[in-house]
Amino acid sequence: MFGFSFKPRNKGKSAQTAKERLQILLAHERGGNGSSPDYLPMLQRDILEAIKKHVHVERDAVDIRMERDDELSSLEINIELPGGRTVQSSASS
Template sequence: MSLLHSFRRRRKSASVAKDRLQIIIAQERSNLNSEDYLPMLREEILAVIAKYTKVDREHVRVDLQHRDNSAVLELNVMLPEKETV
């Protein structure tokens, strides 16, 4: 049986480390409270929207709801009226 193991390709340590890091990150994200990252997420979303259109910051709402084993992120953005010439 050891002869077969010598021919089998071993996973590289970088690949194993990457997989472990992804597991750790997923666990950390699942342990975060919504208050921890929602303000930062809201600011990043506003920055992306600002690249394309002007939006009043008070017209953006970000809500996170947990249901069963999933989380629902709801984003509401009131876009400005289209100006007519």
């Protein structure tokens, strides 16, 4: 009618990209020398910037932790959202 073409947003694409990036980070950490990963502050900053596109959160509202044992590496992300809600995400490989 108006000649506009609306493209549907591919919401799954960004989630899949984030999952792939986390898997790469975990694989990199698994091959590391056991020291604390130096990329966690950068990762926290990038995650915070991505979240801020949708909702205002403070820098200290994002907590990222990495745990590793012989067979499993996990990255836990806790985000305190406005209104007292907390979102928890965990990626394991």
